[in-house]
Amino acid sequence: MTKFIIRRFIGLIPTLFIIITISFFIVRIAPGGPFDKEKRLPPEILKNIEKKYHLDESLVKQYGRYLLDMARGDLGPSFAYPDHDVNFFIFHSLPKSILLGTMALGLSVILGIGTGMISALRQNKWQDYTAMSIAVFGITVPNFVVGPVLMYFLALKLGWLPTSGWITGRYGWSTIIMPVITLTLPYFAYMARLSRASILEVLRSDYIRTARAKGLGESVIMFKHVLKGALLPVVSYLGPAFAGIITGSVVVERIFRIPGLGQFFVQAAFNRDYTLLMGTVIVYSVILIIMNFIVDIIYGYLDPRISYS
Amino acid sequence: MMNGDVILKVENLKTYFNTDDGIVKAVDGVSFELHKGETLGIVGESACGKSVSNLSVMKLIPSPPGKIMAGKALLAGENIFDMTSNEVRRFRGNRISMIFQDPMTSLNPFLRISTQMVETIRLHQGMDKKDAKEKAVEMLELVGIPNPGKRVDDYPHQFSGGMRQRVMIAMALSCNPEILIADEPTSALDVTIQAQILEIIKDLSVKLGTAVIMITHDLGVVAGMCDNICVMYAGKIVEKAPVDELFHNPQHPYTKGLIKSVPRLDQPQRGRLFSIEGQPPNVIDLPECCPFHPRCKQAMDICRKKYPPVTAIGEKCCVSCCLFKEES
Amino acid sequence: METKLKEPTVNELNQPLKGVSLWKDAWRRLKKNKLAIYGLVIVIIYAVLSLSASILPIYSYKRQVIEHQYLPPSITKTAGELLLEREESMMLAMARKMGRDQLNDQEKDKLEALRKKVETEAKEIGGKTVKVHERRYIFGTDPLGRDILARIIYGGQVSIAIGLIGTFTSVLIGIFMGALAGYLGGKTDYIITRIIDVMYGLPYMMLVIIMMALFGRNILNLFFALAIVSWLTVARVVRGQIISLKNSEFVEAARSVGASNFRIIFRHLVPNTLGIIVVFTTLRIPSFIMMESFLSFLGLGVQAPFASWGSLVSEGVEGMNLFPWRLFFPAIAMVIFLFSMNFLGDGLRDALDPQSKNKL
Numbered sequence: 001m002t003k004f005i006i007r008r009f010i011g012l013i014p015t016l017f018i019i020i021t022i023s024f025f026i027v028r029i030a031p032g033g034p035f036d037k038e039k040r041l042p043p044e045i046l047k048n049i050e051k052k053y054h055l056d057e058s059l060v061k062q063y064g065r066y067l068l069d070m071a072r073g074d075l076g077p078s079f080a081y082p083d084h085d086v087n088f089f090i091f092h093s094l095p096k097s098i099l100l101g102t103m104a105l106g107l108s109v110i111l112g113i114g115t116g117m118i119s120a121l122r123q124n125k126w127q128d129y130t131a132m133s134i135a136v137f138g139i140t141v142p143n144f145v146v147g148p149v150l151m152y153f154l155a156l157k158l159g160w161l162p163t164s165g166w167i168t169g170r171y172g173w174s175t176i177i178m179p180v181i182t183l184t185l186p187y188f189a190y191m192a193r194l195s196r197a198s199i200l201e202v203l204r205s206d207y208i209r210t211a212r213a214k215g216l217g218e219s220v221i222m223f224k225h226v227l228k229g230a231l232l233p234v235v236s237y238l239g240p241a242f243a244g245i246i247t248g249s250v251v252v253e254r255i256f257r258i259p260g261l262g263q264f265f266v267q268a269a270f271n272r273d274y275t276l277l278m279g280t281v282i283v284y285s286v287i288l289i290i291m292n293f294i295v296d297i298i299y300g301y302l303d304p305r306i307s308y309s
Numbered sequence: 310m311m312n313g314d315v316i317l318k319v320e321n322l323k324t325y326f327n328t329d330d331g332i333v334k335a336v337d338g339v340s341f342e343l344h345k346g347e348t349l350g351i352v353g354e355s356a357c358g359k360s361v362s363n364l365s366v367m368k369l370i371p372s373p374p375g376k377i378m379a380g381k382a383l384l385a386g387e388n389i390f391d392m393t394s395n396e397v398r399r400f401r402g403n404r405i406s407m408i409f410q411d412p413m414t415s416l417n418p419f420l421r422i423s424t425q426m427v428e429t430i431r432l433h434q435g436m437d438k439k440d441a442k443e444k445a446v447e448m449l450e451l452v453g454i455p456n457p458g459k460r461v462d463d464y465p466h467q468f469s470g471g472m473r474q475r476v477m478i479a480m481a482l483s484c485n486p487e488i489l490i491a492d493e494p495t496s497a498l499d500v501t502i503q504a505q506i507l508e509i510i511k512d513l514s515v516k517l518g519t520a521v522i523m524i525t526h527d528l529g530v531v532a533g534m535c536d537n538i539c540v541m542y543a544g545k546i547v548e549k550a551p552v553d554e555l556f557h558n559p560q561h562p563y564t565k566g567l568i569k570s571v572p573r574l575d576q577p578q579r580g581r582l583f584s585i586e587g588q589p590p591n592v593i594d595l596p597e598c599c600p601f602h603p604r605c606k607q608a609m610d611i612c613r614k615k616y617p618p619v620t621a622i623g624e625k626c627c628v629s630c631c632l633f634k635e636e637s
Numbered sequence: 638m639e640t641k642l643k644e645p646t647v648n649e650l651n652q653p654l655k656g657v658s659l660w661k662d663a664w665r666r667l668k669k670n671k672l673a674i675y676g677l678v679i680v681i682i683y684a685v686l687s688l689s690a691s692i693l694p695i696y697s698y699k700r701q702v703i704e705h706q707y708l709p710p711s712i713t714k715t716a717g718e719l720l721l722e723r724e725e726s727m728m729l730a731m732a733r734k735m736g737r738d739q740l741n742d743q744e745k746d747k748l749e750a751l752r753k754k755v756e757t758e759a760k761e762i763g764g765k766t767v768k769v770h771e772r773r774y775i776f777g778t779d780p781l782g783r784d785i786l787a788r789i790i791y792g793g794q795v796s797i798a799i800g801l802i803g804t805f806t807s808v809l810i811g812i813f814m815g816a817l818a819g820y821l822g823g824k825t826d827y828i829i830t831r832i833i834d835v836m837y838g839l840p841y842m843m844l845v846i847i848m849m850a851l852f853g854r855n856i857l858n859l860f861f862a863l864a865i866v867s868w869l870t871v872a873r874v875v876r877g878q879i880i881s882l883k884n885s886e887f888v889e890a891a892r893s894v895g896a897s898n899f900r901i902i903f904r905h906l907v908p909n910t911l912g913i914i915v916v917f918t919t920l921r922i923p924s925f926i927m928m929e930s931f932l933s934f935l936g937l938g939v940q941a942p943f944a945s946w947g948s949l950v951s952e953g954v955e956g957m958n959l960f961p962w963r964l965f966f967p968a969i970a971m972v973i974f975l976f977s978m979n980f981l982g983d984g985l986r987d988a989l990d991p992q993s994k995n996k997l
Contacts, residue, residue, distance in 0.1 A: 015835060026851070140975045142927050144934045144947070145968045148954045156958050204371075206414040212369055213409075214429045214480070215401035224428075228419040247842040251934060255954065265843075266935055269850040277850060281843055288840065304464045305418060 004306070008296050012289050019285045023278040024066050075279035086279035089264050094283065096166065097260035100176065100252070101245050104183035108241065111184070112191025113234060119192065120199035121222075131192060138189025143248050147182040147255040154178060164257035179256045183248050187241045191234055198230040205229075228302060235299050239292045246284055316487055316520060317343040317366070317405075322380035324358075324365045327373075331593040335361040337544040339380075343488065348514060348521040350531030350552070352567070353541035354589050359524045362541075363490045367407055368397050403433040406481035410493040412473035416465040422449075423461045426480050433484045448479035452509055471502035475509060482513055489514065490522045495530065507534055528571055532556060537625070540564050543590055543600035545616075550626035560628040562605045599631060607632060663912075666988040673984020679977035687794045696772060698787040699942050702760070705782035708774050710962045717755035717770030724751055777962040779952065785963065789970045792944040796971070799860065799929045799945070800922040806864040807925075808918055811871025818872070819879030826876075833869050841866035842931065849937045859938055863928055871917060878910045912989040919982035923975045930971065946971035 069076065075086040115135075119128040155163040161178055162171040169175065202208060203226060211225050250262035261280055268276035300306050324336040336358040343349050351359045364370050366382045366389060382389040384400065392400075401407075409415045417425060426445035430436060436444065442461065449457035452475040465473060474494060481489055491510060495503035511534055514521045523535055531538050531552065538555050540548040540563065548561040559565045566585040572578070587604035599605070602612040612631050620633040667673055686693070708719050728744045740748070755770040776785040818829040836844075848862040930947025932938030939945040946967050953964030 018835065026847070136976075136979070140923070140979050141972050142930060142975075144931065144954075145950060145972060148950075148957055148964055149968070152957055152961060152964070206409060206411060207417040209369060210409065210415045210477075211417070213367060213401055213407045215398045215403055215432060216428065217398060220428075225417050225420070229417070243840040247840050247931075250842070251931065254935070265846070266937070269846050269937060272850055274850075277847065281847065284840065284843065303419065305466045 004300050005297055008293060008300075012293055015289060016286065019282060020067070020070055021063075023282055024063060026274060026278055070282075075282065076275040086276050089276060090261065090279060090283055093259055093261045093264055096258055097246075097249055097253070097262060098287075100179060100183060100249055100258070100260065101242070103176070103180050104187065104245050104249075105238070105242055107180065108184045108187035108191055109234075109238070112188045113195045113231065115188070115192040116195025116234075117199060117222075119196040120203070123200065128196075132196070135189040135192045138185040139193070141185075143182050143186065144251045144255065146185055147178070147252055150178050150182060151255065166258060175256075179252050179258060182252050182255070183245055186248070187244060191237065191241070194237060195230065195234050198233045199226060202226045202230040232299065232303055235295060235302060238295045238298075239288075242291045243288055246288065314345045315342050316345050316385055318381075318383040319362070319366065320381045320383070322362060322365055322382065323378040324361055324370060324375060325378050326375045328593070334544050334592050334595060335375075336365060337592075339541070339544075339546055341539050341546065341549065343520050343522060345487070346514070346518050346520055347537065348511075348523060348535045350523045350525065350535035350538040351541060352525060352528060352531055352538060354526060356589065356592070357541045358544040358592075359541050360492050363407070363492060363522060363524060367401060367405060367490070369407075399433075402429050402481070402486070403484050404486050405488040405490065406484070406486040407490040407492065408474070408477045408481045408494050411497045412470055412477055413497070415477060416473060418465050421462055421464055422468075422476055426461070426476075426483060429480060430483050444483060445479075448483045449476065451482075451513065452476070452479045453505075454479070470498055471505065474498060474502075474506050478506070478509060478513070482517060482519065485517060486519060488520045488522065490524070492524045493526070494523075496525070496527070503530075510534070528567060540567070543595065544592055545600070545629065547601070547630065548626070548628045554623075554626055560622060560626070560633070561630050562607050562632075563601050566604075663985075663988040667984055670984040670987065672980040673988075676977035676980035676984065679973065680981060683793060683797065683974050683977075686790055687797050690790050690794055693790070695787045695790060696774075696784040698783060698791040698944065700783070702769060702778075702782035705769075705772075705774070705778050706780050707956075707960055708778040708782075709960075710775060710777035710785075710966070712773065712775055714773070715770065716772045716774060720755060720770065721748070721752060724748060776966045777960070779963060780956070785949075785966055788944050788949060789946070789967050792946050792949050792967065793970065793974070795939060795943055795945040796926050796929060796947070797922075797974075799856075799863075800926040803860055803863045803867065803925040803929070804918055804921040806860065807867035807921070808871050808914065810864060811868035812875050812914070814868060815872035815875025815877075816879060819876040819883065822880075829872070830876075833872060836866070837869055842928070845928070845932065846935075846937060849932065854937055854940055856939065856943070859929065859932065863925060867921070867925070867928075871914070874913055874917065875910060878913070916982060916986040916989060919978065919985055923978040923982075926971070926975065 073087070075090065115131050119131045122128050151163055154161045155178070162175050165171050165175040167173050167175055208221060208225060211221050216225075246262075249260060250266055252258070253260040253262040254266065261283065264276060265280045265284075267273070268280065319342075320340050322336055322339045323334070326333040326335055335356075339358065339362050341349065341351075351362070353359050361370065361375075365377050368377075368389065370377065377390055380390070384404065389397065389400075416422075423442055423445060426448070427438065427441040430441040430444050431438070434441075434444075446457045446461050449461055454460055454472060454475055460468075465476075468476060478494075489510070494510070495506050498506065507530060510521060510523075513519065521534075523531060525531060535552050537549065537551050539546050540555075540561065542563050548555070548559070548564045550558075550560075555564065556568060559568055563585070566583075569583045570585060572582055585604055590600050590603070597616055598614060599608075599612040599617050602608040605612065609631060615631075617629050617631040617633075619627050619629050621627045622633070704720065705716050708716060711719060714722075725740075725748060728740055728748070729738075732738065732740060732744070758768070758770060759766050760769045772784075774784050774786070776789065779785055779788065814829055818826040844866050845862040848865070849858060852858050852862075926946070929938055929945060930950065933945050933947030934951040936951070939948050941948075949967035950964060950971070953960075953967060957964045
């Protein structure tokens with residue numbers, strides 16, 4: 001098992017490397033970026049850039065400096081905001097995004113698997129029907145429709161929840177209810193469908209028939225025999241789900257006016273602030289890579305065919 | 310070897326499946342008896358109902374499409390179809406065990422062999438973990454798994470196909486059941502392994518006094534192993550006889566065809582290999598007639614109109630064919 | 638005269654024999670799925686509306702009638718009547734603030750002047766002179782006085798077009814790359830698979846947004862960016878199919894009876910893959926529309942004066958407290974379409990491959 005973990009860990013490094021390198025080039029080559037000879041920049045930024053990037057040195061040396069900076073965690077100065085560097089923005093906004101994202105992921109897993117199990121056990125009865133209808137809804141309706149609609153009914157019309165703000169402010173934890181629901185909905189829906197289908201398929205398999213033939217009771221069969229295998233597709237899905245949550249957070253943060261990383265990402269895209277843009281991409285990528293790594297390990301733990309071969 | 314007492318009696322079992330295309334009469338009036346220590350062979354082509362009959366006895370038929378419509382399965386006098394779920398679970402793996410065709414998919418790939426064997430043993434025999442594991446190792450040794458003490462903690466994918474089937478047998482016999490139902494246990498294995506597995510089943514059935522129902526499409530398998538044989542076709546039993554009688558003196562045209570289809574090495578080969586012409590019928594909406602008549606060289610007019618009655622021949626045989634009705 | 642041999646319709650036991658081709662069988666199954674059929678009908682309605690948008694008796698989607706801004710939806714009242722109502726209630730509100738609860742003469746005169754204007758004013762729109770205040774805005778208007786129904790229909794054109802073209806392009810790229818990888822194998826296969834694996838792990842939205850930032854926010858770019866990140870699944874599927882079929886037994890069997898390569902590809906490989914591609918395409922279109930709407934919502938997608946459902950929803954969110962119709966109508970129009978495509982896609986998948994592992 002340990003060998004497996006180490007192997008997977010080593011696999012991370014090339015991907016990270018590729019992303020950082022691409023980032024390096026994009027910042028330099030991008031049209032409309034500060035290195036674009038045609039663009040005129042305010043003198044403070046120009047000064048910052050020249051100081052930071054040592055543009056007079058050879059490309060290779062610049063790359064080397066860049067890598068060292070990365071290793072130290074320094075993502076460079078912002079092109080649009082001369083007083084702050086990228087780290088400043090990220091440092092302040094990342095925790096909020098992580099909080100939202102983790103809550104959304106956790107909730108979607110727990111609710112998703114639970115709902116899927118109930119649906120599978122009560123196949124074609126009203127519980128199944130209701131759950132799957134909600135699931136179809138969650139998958140089809142985009143988050144930028146769900147968010148505003150929720151806000152319209154729950155905040156504006158009924159006044160139950162605040163329209164914006166953060167937990168550190170006046171309204172405390174009630175501010176994240178709607179954002180988290182909006183973020184969670186499509187992934188909960190997908191996982192509910194996925195686990196339902198997976199459980200149903202495992203229930204039909206030969207080894208469950210053997211378990212029944214041995215006289216085991218239904219709850220033992222479900223929790224000991226079925227779940228382990230049935231959850232594998234759900235675990236595989238965690239990686240893409242988290243990637244989706246990151247993407248979705250960009251919209252959710254805008255709708256509910258949460259100053260998270262997503263906001264800065266979009267701002268940077270509009271402003272062509274490439275260091276900020278690539279900085280956020282690198283941070284997101286690192287998070288995703290770590291998340292995929294953890295998912296891989298969990299999968300290997302659950303499926304002995306992979307780790308014991 | 311047989312011992313006289315009837316431990317399982319199946320009477321007029323009918324199991325139908327409700328599908329989009331119609332009602333499939335998979336088993337349509339099957340009756341047989343199993344004696345203590347006997348090895349009974351059930352032979353027939355694919356989809357003739359041999360597996361479904363035995364799955365019905367174990368009450369393992371998936372219930373939305375399938376339903377046991379009629380009949381009784383008497384286990385030492387008690388009707389299985391009248392039992393509650395708890396009672397059924399008590400005899401599964403305990404008094405009647407079943408092993409299946411494909412050992413690759415019949416074991417849970419995510420759990421260790423020890424876990425899977427110990428849970429059965431603890432469930433039916435109430436031992437503690439240590440003792441149950443020892444029993445599991447004992448059984449593995451009995452079926453010929455080398456180094457059983459170490460291998461018991463392995464996962465199924467670490468065993469080969471033949472080894473896995475041995476594990477299945479060990480698991481099935483671990484609670485010393487009165488009956489072992491073996492549903493095509495060797496069909497998915499190589500021929501050389503087949504012989505080994507059949508040997509093991511035969512040996513253990515003698516050693517432990519277990520009655521065996523051997524389901525197969527292969528006449529060669531039953532010839533070497535069974536005391537009595539039932540031949541099934543299209544959901545019904547067409548002939549029943551002790552093994553020697555069946556091979557030397559087959560009565561039903563289908564049985565005769567089956568036996569003739571087996572190529573023989575001890576006779577000079579002349580011309581084409583024999584096979585019964587035609588296809589088995591579609592068991593959906595089967596009209597009342599002898600289901601074999603389209604392929605039967607001796608078909609008569611009445612065969613197209615009514616189902617042939619069961620005629621006993623001697624003490625131990627019976628056959629279901631209109632040819633005999635006339636004679637008797 | 639030659640008599641044509643008729644295929645037996647019953648066998649010896651008088652049981653009916655049914656021949657089944659893949660498509661007939663699939664159609665039969667699809668017909669039974671009510672949701673999928675409703676979906677199909679709705680999609681066809683949308684398609685017809687979009688295609689015939691220019692000849693439909695609806696108002697222009699880009700012509701601004703500033704006085705008609707922010708009108709609520711109404712089937713019974715004309716724009717003129719709504720304007721008058723609004724003017725009147727505003728005046729009453731002002732009057733009450735000043736302590737009166739009736740309009741004074743000055744205000745009444747103003748109202749009367751407005752009434753006259755409403756009844757007689759005519760504008761030139763699209764080459765025709767129309768009594769513009771007689772319009773009925775069934776879905777209301779936006780801040781620039783444009784009819785929301787018209788904008789939804791035109792927005793639908795844009796969204797559906799993006800969905801179709803984007804899906805089509807990505808499917809083509811995917812088939813090409815997948816076929817290349819599968820058929821050639823070796824190094825090409827390795828490189829292509831590596832690329833697919835790396836790209837699969839990246840959140841594609843990020844890539845698209847970066848591309849929009851790099852290359853500018855126009856529609857062509859949008860297509861390009863979206864297509865580039867979407868071909869991955871098709872490529873994987875096609876590659877998988879080709880590899881398994883290349884070596885499968887029935888290809889060998891076909892070869893052993895002398896079938897040529899061409900025949901093998903067209904009679905065997907293609908029909909097998911086609912089913913999956915059809916299902917994938919149908920399910921991809923809504924997801925493309927979602928992606929484009931997502932971008933438009935953020936302002937990175939379709940730019941003015943074009944509208945897409947996503948940009949309409951985005952505009953609607955801003956004033957949603959006071960003018961909820963600007964949010965709800967485009968949202969509902971889009972969601973109904975997405976639902977219909979999804980039901981249709983699910984239905985197709987069940988119909989073409991009921992044993993599929995993806996059956997949900």
